[in-house]
Ligand SMILES: [Fe+2]
């Protein structure tokens with residue numbers, strides 16, 4: 498017996514929300530995932546998430562929202578992160594910050610732990626050791642069904658985390674760079690891995706942002722506020738098939754929708 502996990506990468510702004518709202522029912526129809534997880538760290542105008550947007554995600558049949566380095570950019574999200582179990586921010590932030598880094602879902606006899614971690618390479622210097630945080634999660638989690646969103650910049654750190662958690666997680670998938678990598682695979686211990694799933698956001702952009710603004714900046718213009726591009730969105734994600742009895746991943750495939 499198997500079940501599926503559908504995971505979509507960083508949803509960027511209004512174009513990202515729109516394409517997910519329109520495309521997710523079709524993806525769920527095609528793949529029939531038991532669990533749908535979405536990274537929402539860029540969903541509010543490209544930076545952060547609001548309670549209203551999070552509620553909207555949950556109304557679209559999304560089970561868990563994961564976050565990243567933009568978890569707290571919209572300050573009003575703090576109490577929501579404390580109150581709502583199914584939204585997780587990187588666990589290796591300071592414990593003084595609002596929210597929590599993992600949650601548990603029960604469906605169809607499967608108890609799935611969802612865990613959000615941030616990398617440290619080329620990231621703000623505010624995170625504890627993600628490898629140690631993973632070890633603690635491993636020791637404290639009493640289900641073999643474990644999904645990890647590792648939100649990190651460096652490919653090397655993400656690949657290293659894949660090997661670190663090999664055989665100790667159902668899936669370790671990368672987010673944050675907004676660019677999909679072509680290295681999805683099942684590691685020898687039965688862990689589904691990809692360095693980055695990519696984003697759900699405007700395709701004709703620079704990582705979701707208005708390309709003209711970014712180009713001007715690269716070409717020496719004075720700093721301006723970056724804005725989310727208004728071009729049509731694409732969905733990027735992965736579908737992971739998992740053995741129900743053991744929590745071992747059987748397959749991982751990339752999903753691209755809306756191109
Ligand atoms: Fe992001």
Ligand SMILES: [Fe+2]
Nearest residue numbers: 565566567673
């Ligand atoms: Fe990020």
